[in-house]
Amino acid sequence: MTMADEGGYLLDNQQSEAGVRFDALATLFNPATFRHIEALGIAAGWRCWEVGAGGPTVPAWLAGRVGPAGRVLATDIDVTWMSASSGYEVRRHDVGAEPAPEGGFDLVHARLVLVHVPQRTAALAAMVAALRPGGWLLLEEADPMLQPLACPDESGPAQRLANKLKHNFRTLMARRGVDLSYGRTLPRLLRGAGLAQIGADAYFPVGGVACDLLERATVAQIRDRLVAAGLATNEEIDQHLANVTAGLLDVATSPMVSAWGRKPA
Numbered sequence: 001m002t003m004a005d006e007g008g009y010l011l012d013n014q015q016s017e018a019g020v021r022f023d024a025l026a027t028l029f030n031p032a033t034f035r036h037i038e039a040l041g042i043a044a045g046w047r048c049w050e051v052g053a054g055g056p057t058v059p060a061w062l063a064g065r066v067g068p069a070g071r072v073l074a075t076d077i078d079v080t081w082m083s084a085s086s087g088y089e090v091r092r093h094d095v096g097a098e099p100a101p102e103g104g105f106d107l108v109h110a111r112l113v114l115v116h117v118p119q120r121t122a123a124l125a126a127m128v129a130a131l132r133p134g135g136w137l138l139l140e141e142a143d144p145m146l147q148p149l150a151c152p153d154e155s156g157p158a159q160r161l162a163n164k165l166k167h168n169f170r171t172l173m174a175r176r177g178v179d180l181s182y183g184r185t186l187p188r189l190l191r192g193a194g195l196a197q198i199g200a201d202a203y204f205p206v207g208g209v210a211c212d213l214l215e216r217a218t219v220a221q222i223r224d225r226l227v228a229a230g231l232a233t234n235e236e237i238d239q240h241l242a243n244v245t246a247g248l249l250d251v252a253t254s255p256m257v258s259a260w261g262r263k264p265a
């Protein structure tokens with residue numbers, strides 16, 4: 001997996017900024033994720049598949065909730081940031097290209113994964129196939145085009161620069177095959193996959209320390225690609241990072257659409 005423009009996951013887990021990004025994503029989105037999973041009725045003994053887990057926080061929380069009678073399998077194309085000694089299984093697995101693991105899962109969850117997977121239709125089918133009858137699928141994906149701004153309050157040049165860079169980052173992602181309007185499609189896709197009891201909501205933070213950390217780590221990770229593609233200059237990126245560090249901006253994220261559905265018994 002590389003940062004080459006020919007394809008692949010743009011925000012490579014091998015880069016040192018990936019750990020910062022996973023921590024920030026956990027701070028920003030774990031409370032909503034855990035609320036959704038609680039509402040689905042997670043209990044001791046459940047079997048869970050965490051797809052594209054990235055960091056350890058979600059599988060570790062799941063392992064705590066299902067206890068020793070349950071099972072948590074955490075998969076990713078790059079498992080660098082997870083440790084199998086933490087009460088859950090870790091496996092390298094490409095959800096778009098490989099068959100689903102055996103298991104008859106009570107819960108399959110993926111957050112911010114499918115939007116990066118070119119074979120996302122096959123990936124969704126694999127996740128549905130992995131559910132036991134009565135099991136739940138929870139998908140959480142960004143929808144950058146629902147709210148495309150880094151700074152919705154564009155009150156000056158620092159905010160305008162942030163929004164310009166965010167716009168150009170979207171251009172880079174779209175060229176890589178990222179579907180920038182994917183989040184909103186989740187309820188329809190779950191219904192089309194034959195799931196029942198469909199529900200969905202959306203959430204995004206509008207500023208704060210974790211948003212700043214995520215922004216700095218993300219921009220640092222894609223800096224070379226933005227410059228190489230002529231989508232930003234090093235001077236613009238330096239200025240933006242200085243603005244974020246100085247606390248001048250209220251940096252928002254894209255809306256996260258969470259959608260859930262149940263495999264008919």
Ligand SMILES: C[S@@+](CC[C@H](N)C(=O)[O-])C[C@H]1O[C@@H](n2cnc3c(N)ncnc32)[C@H](O)[C@@H]1O
Pocket residue numbers: 009011013022025026051052053054055075076077078093094095096097110111112113116117
């Ligand atoms: C934006 S990160 C999200 C990580 C984590 N789910 C979270 O919300 O914090 C996307 C993750 O998806 C993984 N990923 C990308 N393509 C994948 C694929 N085809 N199969 C499995 N995981 C994939 C990446 O390696 C990365 O860890």
